[in-house]
Amino acid sequence: MRKAPTLLALLALLLFLPLPARAGGGGPVPAPxxxxxxxxxxxxxxxxxLRGTVLKPPGTAPRAGVVLVTGSGxxxxxEHLRTEAVEFARRGLAVLIYDKRSAGYTLFRRSYSELADDALGxxxxxxAQPGVDPARVGVWGLSxxxxxxxxxxxxxxDVAFVIVVGGNAxxxxRQQIWNEASELRRAGVRGSLIDRGKHNFARLAGDIGLFAEAHHDAQGVLARVRQPLLGVWGDRDLLTPPQENPPLFARALRRGGNTHYTFRYFRDADHGLHQTPDGGRTRGEALAPGYADLVAGWVRDVTxxxxxxADAPTPPRQDHPTVVAPPSAWWEGKWAQLFAAVLFLVAFAAYPLTALARRVRGRRGVANxxxxxxxxTGAAGFLGAFFYLFSLVMGKGTATGPLLFGRPxxxxxxxxxxxxxxxALVGTVLRWRREVPRGERVRVGLLLVAGAVFVPWAFYWGLL
Structure with missing residues (x-):
């Protein structure tokens, strides 16, 4: 993979979406x-x-098993999946939970292919465990x-079935943009900050290449899945769109000829199918009632x-739709944004710096x-927009500030x-035509070029 220039790399450090969890030390899980x-x-x-723990009921009778694959971080x-593992095991399954890798998994780099290899291991x-039927082992994935x-x-x-919880097709x-937009909407924000500012900020991160797996072809993968699949969503999921994803799952599976799927939805359940007391903002300790029974019964049936x-009832409603986020076109992509950034930094800084240098030398130009x-204003608009959007990324939507008509x-x-x-651009153009002296035309001309580029740039980012 080609590396982005240094400036792009620095931009990417600021553009990347919410940080994954820090690496945590795993350890044995005592038997409940x-x-x-x-x-x-x-x-x-x-x-x-990698190290893990197998939880199961006592005895040697062969039973179905499931490997739990955790979410991001x-x-x-x-231990993060201990509740799920215990509840599934108490219902007769052999459950393997393991410490997720940190090697090769960073803020800016992760590979679903490598994580899939870990899961297959x-x-x-x-x-191979005693008391486990090797023909009845599947995988379960959260987020x-x-x-x-x-x-x-x-x-x-070797994988007998698939279960996805809060999954995305x-x-x-696209999922992350919806997640971030949801946070802003819950804070009361409306308008161009969501529709263009944050949306295009996230797309630029994907273009630069430091939003890992930004354009992962989830539907292409699902079209290759031949095993029966159980999809489960909570109706208070604030991270994954619970209304749009089930139909996308069904469409992709059917495209590959697989109609052996079941979708279920749980009331007052969050992204991980835990009970939530406040609409998904806080996770309760307990799983949603009936969720563990569903998993155990479904596994027994399919194995x-x-x-x-094709058992897919109508999904729950979500507050607002997602927006498709394809890779950027050439005119809006990383190179166009880099060109604009360099032009703004040079042109908007050159005008006052040149005036300062002339004043130090005792030479005075024509005041304009x-x-x-x-x-x-061009410099303030460019730098201010960049750093404000960055503050929203780091604050995860909480740094909006006071609102005025739905706008921070x-x-x-x-x-x-x-x-x-x-x-000011219009005024400068009119002044140029009337009275800009010859010696001022280079720096004023450069300023006009930057101003002309600033207008569509500001429209693109939602400032105009």
Whole structure:
């Protein structure tokens, strides 16, 4: 992969979407009452050794098993899925949970392919455990794991079934844009900050290449899945669009000839199918009532040959639709944005710096108030928009500030600044035609070029 120039890399550090969890130290999970716990290790992608725990009821009778694949974050410890593992095991399944890799998984780099290889290593290990029927072992994936688990299943016939929880059949970038827009809407924000500012900011991160797996082809993967699939969503999911994803899953599976899927939805359940007391903002300790029973019963059925046939009831409603986020066209992509950024930094800074240098030398140019205003407002609009959008990324939608007619006050001030820049551009053009001396024409001409580019740039980012 070609590396972006240094400036793009620096931009990407600021453009990347919410940080994944820090690497956490995993460790053995003690056996809860009525269950056995067996510590295991296995080889994941690249020869990496991963460690986990198998929880199951006592006894040697062969039983179905499931490997749990967690959501985003480097080094997520197996304890994170302990509640699910215990509840599934108490209903008769053998469950393997493991510490997620941190090697090769960073803020800016992750590979669903590598994570799928890790999951298949766990499947091989669980299939070899005493008391587990190797023909009845499947994978379960939560959130990011909802992209990983189907990919693992598409690669191996050893996987008997697939379960996705809060899963997406859309690209990670499209899902993340919806997630961020939802946070802003819950804060009362409306208008161009959501529709253009944040939307295009996220797309630029994907273009630069440091929004990992931004355009992962989830539907292409699902079309290659031949195993029965259970999809489960909570109606209070604030991270994954619960209304749009089930039809996308069904369409992709049918395209590959697979009609053996079941979709279910749970009231007052969050992204991970835990009960939530406040509409999804807070996760409760307990799983949604009936969820663990559904998983255990569905696994028993499909591993006994009783396959579902396109069982997909109407999904719950979501507050607002997603927006398709394809890779940017050439005129809006990383190179166009880099060109605009360099032009603005050079042109808007050159005008006042040149004036300062002349003053230091004792030479005075012709005062041009419009040009000075254009340089100041253009620079403020460009830098201000960039850093404000960055603050929203780091604050995850909580740094909006006071609202004025559904727009954060900082965004309103940036929009006013952009309008002033346009007015100053017109004034500078009129002044150029009448009275700009020959010696001023180079720096004023460069300023006019930057101002002319600033207008469509500001429209694109929602400042105009």
């Amino acid at each position: 009452p009525g269950l056995t716990a067996t510590e295991v290790s296995f080889t994941g992608h690249g020869g990496l050794t 480097a080094g997520v410890p197996r 766990a499947v091989r290990t669980l299939r 990011e794991g909802g992209w990983v688990a189907p990919l693992a299943a598409s690669r191996s016939r 859309m690209t990670p970038l 006994s040959g009783r396959l579902p046939n 108030g419009w040009a000075r205003t254009l340089a100041a 006050l900082p965004w309103v001030l940036l929009q006013v600044t952009a309008v002033l820049a346009v007015v």
